[in-house]
Structure formats: C-alpha cells, structure tokens
Amino acid sequence: FGSKLQKKLEDAKVFIVGSGALGCEFLKNIALMGVSCGDQGKLTITDDDVIEKSNLSRQFLFRDWNIGQAKSTVAASAAASINSRLNIEALQNRVGPETENVFDDTFWENLTVIINALDNVNARLYIDQRCLYFQKPLLESGTLGAKCNTQMVIPHLTENYGASRDPPEKQAPMCTVHSFPHNIDHCLTWARSEFEGLLEKTPAEVNAYLSNPVEYKTAQRNAGDAQARDNLEQVLECLEKEKCETFQDCIAWARLRFEDYFVNRVKQLIYTFPEDAATSTGAPFWSAPKRFPQPLKFSVADPSHLQFVMAASILRAETFGIPIPDWIEHPKMLAEAIEKLIVPDFEPKKDVKIVTDEKATTLSVASIDDAAVIDELIFKLELCTKNLPLGFKMKPIQFEKDDDTNYHMDLIAGLANMRARNYSIPEVDKLKAKFIAGRIIPAIATSTAMATGLVCLELYKALDGGHKLEDYRNTFANLALPLFSMAEPVPPKTIKHGDMSWTVWDRWILKGNPSLRELIQWLKDKGLNAYSISYGSCLLYNSMFLRHRERMDKKMVDLALEVAKAELGPNRKHLDVVVACEDDEDNDIDIPQISIYFA
Amino acid sequence: FCKNIVLAGVGSVTLVDDRVVTDESLPANFLILPHENHYNGKTLAEVCCDSLKEFNPMVHVAVERGDISTFGVEFFEKFDAVIISCCSLGKKKLINQKCRKLSKRVAFYTVECRGSCGEMFVDLQDYKYSKKKLEETIECQIEYPSFEEAILVPWRALPRRMSKLYFAMRVIEQFEDVEGRNPGETSIADRLGVLKLRKELCETNSLDESQIPDALLERLLTDTREFPPVCAIIGGILGQEVIKAISGKGDPLKNFFFFDAMDGKGLIEDISGPSTRS
Numbered sequence: 001f002g003s004k005l006q007k008k009l010e011d012a013k014v015f016i017v018g019s020g021a022l023g024c025e026f027l028k029n030i031a032l033m034g035v036s037c038g039d040q041g042k043l044t045i046t047d048d049d050v051i052e053k054s055n056l057s058r059q060f061l062f063r064d065w066n067i068g069q070a071k072s073t074v075a076a077s078a079a080a081s082i083n084s085r086l087n088i089e090a091l092q093n094r095v096g097p098e099t100e101n102v103f104d105d106t107f108w109e110n111l112t113v114i115i116n117a118l119d120n121v122n123a124r125l126y127i128d129q130r131c132l133y134f135q136k137p138l139l140e141s142g143t144l145g146a147k148c149n150t151q152m153v154i155p156h157l158t159e160n161y162g163a164s165r166d167p168p169e170k171q172a173p174m175c176t177v178h179s180f181p182h183n184i185d186h187c188l189t190w191a192r193s194e195f196e197g198l199l200e201k202t203p204a205e206v207n208a209y210l211s212n213p214v215e216y217k218t219a220q221r222n223a224g225d226a227q228a229r230d231n232l233e234q235v236l237e238c239l240e241k242e243k244c245e246t247f248q249d250c251i252a253w254a255r256l257r258f259e260d261y262f263v264n265r266v267k268q269l270i271y272t273f274p275e276d277a278a279t280s281t282g283a284p285f286w287s288a289p290k291r292f293p294q295p296l297k298f299s300v301a302d303p304s305h306l307q308f309v310m311a312a313s314i315l316r317a318e319t320f321g322i323p324i325p326d327w328i329e330h331p332k333m334l335a336e337a338i339e340k341l342i343v344p345d346f347e348p349k350k351d352v353k354i355v356t357d358e359k360a361t362t363l364s365v366a367s368i369d370d371a372a373v374i375d376e377l378i379f380k381l382e383l384c385t386k387n388l389p390l391g392f393k394m395k396p397i398q399f400e401k402d403d404d405t406n407y408h409m410d411l412i413a414g415l416a417n418m419r420a421r422n423y424s425i426p427e428v429d430k431l432k433a434k435f436i437a438g439r440i441i442p443a444i445a446t447s448t449a450m451a452t453g454l455v456c457l458e459l460y461k462a463l464d465g466g467h468k469l470e471d472y473r474n475t476f477a478n479l480a481l482p483l484f485s486m487a488e489p490v491p492p493k494t495i496k497h498g499d500m501s502w503t504v505w506d507r508w509i510l511k512g513n514p515s516l517r518e519l520i521q522w523l524k525d526k527g528l529n530a531y532s533i534s535y536g537s538c539l540l541y542n543s544m545f546l547r548h549r550e551r552m553d554k555k556m557v558d559l560a561l562e563v564a565k566a567e568l569g570p571n572r573k574h575l576d577v578v579v580a581c582e583d584d585e586d587n588d589i590d591i592p593q594i595s596i597y598f599a
Numbered sequence: 600f601c602k603n604i605v606l607a608g609v610g611s612v613t614l615v616d617d618r619v620v621t622d623e624s625l626p627a628n629f630l631i632l633p634h635e636n637h638y639n640g641k642t643l644a645e646v647c648c649d650s651l652k653e654f655n656p657m658v659h660v661a662v663e664r665g666d667i668s669t670f671g672v673e674f675f676e677k678f679d680a681v682i683i684s685c686c687s688l689g690k691k692k693l694i695n696q697k698c699r700k701l702s703k704r705v706a707f708y709t710v711e712c713r714g715s716c717g718e719m720f721v722d723l724q725d726y727k728y729s730k731k732k733l734e735e736t737i738e739c740q741i742e743y744p745s746f747e748e749a750i751l752v753p754w755r756a757l758p759r760r761m762s763k764l765y766f767a768m769r770v771i772e773q774f775e776d777v778e779g780r781n782p783g784e785t786s787i788a789d790r791l792g793v794l795k796l797r798k799e800l801c802e803t804n805s806l807d808e809s810q811i812p813d814a815l816l817e818r819l820l821t822d823t824r825e826f827p828p829v830c831a832i833i834g835g836i837l838g839q840e841v842i843k844a845i846s847g848k849g850d851p852l853k854n855f856f857f858f859d860a861m862d863g864k865g866l867i868e869d870i871s872g873p874s875t876r877s
Contacts, residue, residue, distance in 0.1 A: 025831065028629050028827075028831075029827050029828055029831055031629070032626060032627060032629055032827035033827055033828070056606075056655075057606055057607070057608075058606055060602055060606055060654055063653055064656070081632050081633075082629050082632060082633075083633070084633065146839060444607070444839075445602065445603045445606045445607065445835070445838065446603045446607075446834075446835040446836070446838040446839040446842070447835060447839070448835070449602075449603055449831045449832070449834055449835030449838070450831065450832045450834075450835030450836055451835075452828075452831055453827075453828040453829065453830070453831030453832035453833075453834075453835065454828070454832055454863075456827070456828035456831070457828045457829070457832075457860050457863065458863075459828075472863075473863030475863070475865075477865070479835070479836060479839035479840075480839070480843070480849045480850070481849075481850055482836070482839070482840070482850070482851075482852050482856075482867065484865035484866075484867070486863050486864055486865065
C-alpha cells in the first residue's frame with residue numbers, strides 16, 4: 001500500500017468501543033497493522049466490564065490471572081506488548097449520555113475513525129448518533145455464534161447504522177406463559193419469573209415495608225390499584241400465613257408451593273375450562289397450540305419431586321436467614337420430613353377469572369373494592385408486624401446462573417420441568433435449562449476473528465480516504481453453513497426540497513450568534529416555514545403560541561440558556577436545534593439539524 | 600488459526616515449523632512478542648508453542664522437529680486433522696497421500712495467505728456427518744477428491760465464473776515447483792518467467808490467458824508476506840472448519856475457499872472430478 005498510507009495508519013486517532021471478544025481481536029490486528037503507532041496516532045479503548053472466566057474462550061488477550069481486572073487495561077497492555085509503538089489509552093467508562101463529559105466534543109472532533117466492539121444494540125445506536133453528529137466514520141460489526149456481520153458507515157457516503165432496524169424479537173404473550181404454555185421456553189420463562197417473584201421481589205417488598213412502614217403504607221394507599229393490593233397481599237402472606245421460622249416451615253412452604261403450582265392451579269384451570277370447553281365462537285378452547293394440562297400427584301418416591309422441594313426449601317430458608325441442616329441432601333430424611341406435613345385438599349372455585357387475552361400485559365385483575373381491601377390488608381399487616389423479632393429483615397436472592405452449588409438452576413429447572421410435565425411438554429436437563437433460561441448465546445473465537453479481519457481491511461479504506469461507495473464492503477457470513485455474502489453499502493436516503501438536497505449526515509450551520517427572527521428568516525429564504533424549534537427535549541418556539549412572539553428578537557443561545565436551562569460549558573461554541581418546517585403547501589419537510597454558532 | 604482451535608479446547612496441537620524466528624516473522628504473527636529478544640535460534644514452532652499454551656492450559660501443545668515430508672505414514676496416524684501451510688506443491692501432494700493411505704480418516708487442509716489473498720483447500724475423503732434440518736438431525740455423506748485429483752481437473756471443465764485466484768495460485772505453485780523455490784520465495788523479478796508459464800498452462804488447458812489477469816499474478820508475486828487481517832479472516836474460517844470436521848456436525852466447506860481483499864469477496868469453489876461430485 002505504500003508508506004503514505006502506512007503513515008496515515010500510524011497517525012490515526014481511533015476509538016474502540018468495547019474490549020471483549022471483538023475488542024481483543026481488533027487490538028491484535030491493529031497492533032500488527034501499525035495503526036496508531038506513530039507520534040500523532042492515538043488509540044482509545046473503553047469498556048466498563050471486568051474479566052470473567054467464561055470470557056477466556058475467545059477474549060484471548062486475557063489470561064487466568066487477569067480474572068477480576070478491568071478488560072480495557074489488560075487488553076491495552078497485551079496489545080502494547082505485541083507492538084510497543086502502539087499509543088493506547090484504556091478507559092473504563094460506559095459510553096452513553098452520562099459520560100459525555102468524558103467523551104466530550106473535543107474528544108469526538110479529534111477522532112479519525114470509530115470502531116464498534118459492542119454487545120448490545122442500544123449502545124450501537126448511541127454511538128451511531130454520535131458519529132452522525134460529528135460526521136465520523138464508524139466501522140460496525142457483530143457476531144452471534146457462527147454468524148457475523150460487518151457494516152461500514154461512512155459520512156455522506158453510506159446510510160447510518162440506525163437507518164435499518166431488525167424486527168423486534170417476539171415475546172410470548174403473558175397468558176401463554178402464565179396459563180397456556182406449549183413449549184419448554186414458556187415453562188422456563190415462567191420459572192424464571194416465579195423465581196424472581198418468590199425469592200427476590202417479595203423479600204425486597206417486605207424489606208421496603210419494614211424499613212419504612214409509614215411511607216410504604218401511604219404509597220400503597222395512594223396507588224389504590226390492583227398492583228398495590230397484590231403487593232400488600234404478598235408481603236402479608238410472607239410475614240403471616242407463610243412465615244418461616246424453622247427449616248421445617250421452609251419444607252412445608254416448598255411442598256405447598258408444589259401443590260399450588262402443579263396440582264391446584266391446574267385443577268382450577270381445567271375446572272374453569274374443561275377439556276371439551278368451547279370459545280365464544282364455538283371452536284374448541286383447547287385447540288393447538290394450547291395443550292390440555294393434567295395435575296401432578298406429589299410422591300416422595302419421585303426423585304424430581306423431592307429435588308424440587310429440596311431446592312425450594314433451601315432457597316426459602318436463605319431468604320429468611322434460617323440455617324440449612326446437613327441432612328437436606330439425604331432423600332430419605334427429606335421424604336420423612338415431607339410426610340409429616342398435612343396438605344390441605346383443594347376444591348376448584350366457580351368464578352375465578354383467568355386471563356386468556358393474548359394482548360393482556362398484566363395479570364392483576366382489578367376489582368371495584370381494591371381500596372377497601374387495601375385498608376384491610378394494611379390493618380392485618382400492622383398486627384402481624386408486632387410479632388416479628390426486632391430488626392427482622394429478609395434476604396432477597398438474585399438469580400445467578402453460573403454457580404452450580406447455589407441451587408438456583410436446580411429450582412428453575414425443577415419449576416420448568418414440573419410444569420412441562422403438567423402440559424406433556426418434553427423436559428430438559430439442568431444444563432439445557434441453564435442455556436435457555438440464561439439466554440446464553442454461544443460466542444466463539446472463529447467468527448470473531450473473521451469479522452474483525454474483514455473490518456480491518458475496510459479500515460484501510462476508511463483511513464486512506466477518498467474511496468467511493470462501491471469500494472467498501474459489508475459482509476454477512478455464517479461459518480456453520482458455510483456462507484459468505486459480501487455487498488456494497490447502501491447510500492443514505494436523500495431528501496430534496498427546491499434545488500437543495502440533503503441526507504441524514506448534513507447539518508446546516510448558522511454563524512454570527514443569530515436571533516430567533518434571523519433563524520426563521522434564514523429558513524424562509526430557503527422556502528421553509530419553521531413552525532417549531534426545540535433544543536433537546538425542550539420547546540423554544542412554536543408558532544401556535546402567541547407568547548412566543550415575544551422571543552423573536554432574543555438570541556438563540558439566550559433562549560436555550562433561559563428556556564431550556566441549557567448547560568453550555570466554557571468550551572462550547574455552538575448549540576444544535578431541531579426545527580420542524582413546512583413548505584408553502586403545508587407539507588412537512590424533514591430538515592437536518594441546525595448548528596447555531598454563538599461564539 | 601492455532602489460536603482459534605486452542606481456545607476452542609481441542610485435545611492436542613502439534614506444531615511443525617523449523618524455520619528460525621527472525622524480525623521478519625514478527626509483523627503478522629502475534630504469538631511472537633517483539634520484546635523477547637532471547638530467541639536466538641528458536642524455531643517458529645517452539646516460540647508459538649509457548650505462547651499457545653497460555654491460551655488454554657488444558658490443551659496439550661507440542662513441537663515436532665524435522666522435515667515433514669520425511670515423516671512416515673505412522674506419524675500422521677496420530678492426528679485427526681492435518682493442516683499445512685507454506686508448503687510446496689510436492690509436499691502438499693505427498694502429505695495428502697500419506698493421510699489418505701491410513702485406514703483412519705485424517706482430515707487434510709492446506710492454507711496459503713499471500714498478501715491480500717488467501718486460499719484454503721479441504722480434503723475430508725469419505726465424510727459422514729450429521730446436520731440439523733428444521734427440527735430433526737439428518738445424516739449426510741460427501742466425497743472429497745485429494746489435492747492432486749482436484750488440481751488435475753482440466754481447467755476448461757470448470758465453470759466460467761470460477762475464481763481467478765484458483766488459476767493464479769496454481770501458476771505460481773507450478774512456477775515455484777519447477778524453479779525449485781521455497782514457497783513464497785518469488786518476487787516481481789520473476790514476472791516474465793511466471794507469465795511464460797501461464798501461457799504454457801493456459802495453452803495446455805485451453806484456457807484463455809485473460810482468465811488469469813496480469814495484475815493478479817503481479818500482486819501475488821510482490822506481496823508474498825502474510826497480512827494480518829487476511830490471516831484473521833482465513834484463520835477464523837479454517838478454525839471453524841476443523842472444529843466442524845472433528846465434531847462431525849454441520850456442512851463442511853467443499854473444497855476450496857478463496858479470499859481477495861481487493862474486491863472483498865470470499866468464494867467457495869467445488870473443484871472435483873465427475874466421480875467425486877457430491
């Protein structure tokens with residue numbers, strides 16, 4: 001490529017966002033390529049995460065002894081040992097609106113190129129916005145198992161990252177998860193949600209009440225809705241009816257949970273909707289994909305039933321701070337303890353409301369007398385609180401999937417599998433359950449290596465500058481198939497008005513500290529009638545409001561400071577406003593952001 | 600490539616490369632760190648072995664010394680996959696044959712990265728594997744030709760849109776073989792010789808010379824050194840292929856892969872004789 005291009009590489013000021021799998025590979029390539037290795041060059045890498053054991057399978061700049069250290073700093077020093085001339089600075093900030101004091105205007109303006117090495121779409125969209133604003137090239141890539149893709153975003157040449165969005169992931173409707181599962185994913189989602197509810201949310205709710213009873217009660221009274229009623233019912237249940245003081249209490253609770261989830265609720269469900277039930281249109285209610293459930297029958301002879309009770313009682317005990325006996329893992333002793341319990345019979349009730357609407361977003365069923373019920377609950381709560389030992393607090397448990405000794409996955413798998421059994425859905429082993437419930441997306445070194453290699457090739461083009469659209473390549477590849485698909489990037493959408501045209505990359509600039517009147521006139525000269533001007537989320541002017549006419553001769557910068565309470569630091573020379581315009585036929589025209597220079 | 604399979608956690612990796620570490624080895628090889636100046640005389644294999652061990656202590660990484668073409672068939676029997684790079688035409692054919700002679704199926708791969716281009720060849724012999732189709736797993740079988748068989752496929756029998764890189768690589772390969780050069784030991788000074796060879800090969804194969812552009816050959820002659828991003832790309836793909844072959848799951852690549860950074864294209868070509876087409 002010649003020494004001129006190599007010099008451009010050396011002097012490049014690069015920002016790498018993220019120092020995980022992609023980040024490590026990028027650093028390796030960049031160090032070998034000699035980017036940012038000259039006196040003028042600088043590489044900044046940032047990541048707020050810390051190294052974990054599971055990272056080591058592909059984040060190869062890290063070693064065993066680095067576990068617990070900051071990813072960016074370790075990666076930076078490893079990269080520097082590959083090429084000692086690399087000028088690299090490692091930061092631990094997460095990019096976002098909150099760190100705009102760290103990654104400020106000066107920082108952004110000085111960059112040559114930005115490389116994404118992120119693991120989530122939101123951060124990518126944010127960086128995309130920043131690159132759009134500062135008109136900087138962005139090299140984006142991502143992997144998902146053996147699949148990977150690369151996308152080049154070049155100012156004024158290609159569309160930006162946010163211009164195309166993937167369709168949102170489908171989430172199972174609430175009622176499916178709660179009453180009508182038909183695959184193991186539904187059961188696991190339900191299990192996760194019950195785990196959180198029983199072992200994290202309820203204890204946290206109890207603690208919220210106990211630490212500040214007066215405030216808590218007032219808040220629930222004020223809300224006065226079904227949600228508040230549910231909250232109080234849960235707290236009351238935990239502290240009164242289902243309070244655990246000994247381990248035997250926890251076993252009882254666990255056994256009763258089993259009965260409730262996998263026997264009683266199913267009995268109720270099939271009572272309300274018998275097998276031959278019909279919908280309002282006369283079609284069978286239990287038609288596919290709904291599966292008709294059968295209640296289970298608890299038996300100490302069934303190891304999976306015992307496992308469930310064991311995991312549940314252990315975790316319940318944890319929340320109450322009750323010590324766990326040594327004999328817990330002996331099936332016989334556990335079985336004996338369970339057999340001592342009395343489990344009440346259950347009769348399904350006639351008029352129970354079960355949500356069947358797929359579009360429902362909450363399961364709390366409101367009723368007219370919520371407010372009265374809330375008062376009653378609060379009264380009962382006050383009574384039972386008197387019986388609590390001084391300084392009593394619960395311990396909420398946060399789901400941790402990777403610790404094999406904490407019984408979390410045992411309970412999740414138990415909940416999901418028993419439910420699956422109700423609905424004749426094939427059960428899964430603990431490992432598979434962890435995979436699905438933990439939403440684990442396998443990350444591998446091979447696709448990462450390939451994706452970053454492809455991006456680095458594009459980096460040459462980006463740093464060289466002056467390349468046309470057709471020279472760049474976006475890639476989509478799947479190593480498993482194998483499939484490699486390369487394409488030219490797409491140009492940005494152009495908007496035309498009169499004899500002007502612009503894209504999302506353009507910004508219109510006004511200098512000389514204009515006033516509102518001058519701004520509006522400037523736009524009028526272009527055939528655009530501005531009717532609304534905002535700074536951030538604050539409205540500075542709207543043609544509908546007569547009062548705003550008074551603002552006409554104020555300077556734009558003053559309006560921003562006074563009306564929007566803008567914080568413009570000493571280094572700021574400009575501010576940006578979004579203006580909504582119409583043309584003379586009252587058609588809305590999307591115009592670029594306008595930068596107003598006041599200094 | 601080695602990094603990828605070591606990270607994946609294969610049982611063992613044995614490295615063969617008696618070339619001595621020099622300053623020239625550094626630019627594309629991140630397993631060799633520049634500040635460790637106490638190499639004096641260590642081979643590439645030895646230094647890389649030490650670095651690789653760190654990536655995954657559970658993988659046994661070893662070095663085997665000597666010229667690989669002298670190793671007997673029993674040596675290759677120890678392995679499930681053999682990957683060779685920077686080898687001459689003769690060596691490629693020889694080692695491929697040795698792998699095929701064994702009753703045990705040994706997967707064979709060649710990989711070459713020259714400047715902005717990369718080539719991969721795969722020979723899985725008679726390969727049975729499973730893959731997921733919709734919800735169920737089905738068994739598949741494909742047959743691969745050996746390297747020698749593949750390159751003997753007459754050029755005019757190949758489809759028109761065949762990657763030009765294939766032909767160009769064969770020309771350079773032949774040239775190095777005929778001139779007794781080590782792989783990669785060519786330069787632009789050899790231009791005329793290479794073009795002459797191209798003319799001969801094209802005539803023998805009834806292929807138009809324009810199918811192997813001058814510019815492409817010149818690029819391959821001048822940039823013979825490995826180029827980090829291309830190596831990363833090919834290394835990633837090769838790593839995945841080896842893992843697929845060892846695990847017997849998923850469609851493997853058949854049988855050539857070409858990458859050219861100039862046009863940014865990655866192409867899979869199936870170059871097999873009529874009897875071995877899948």
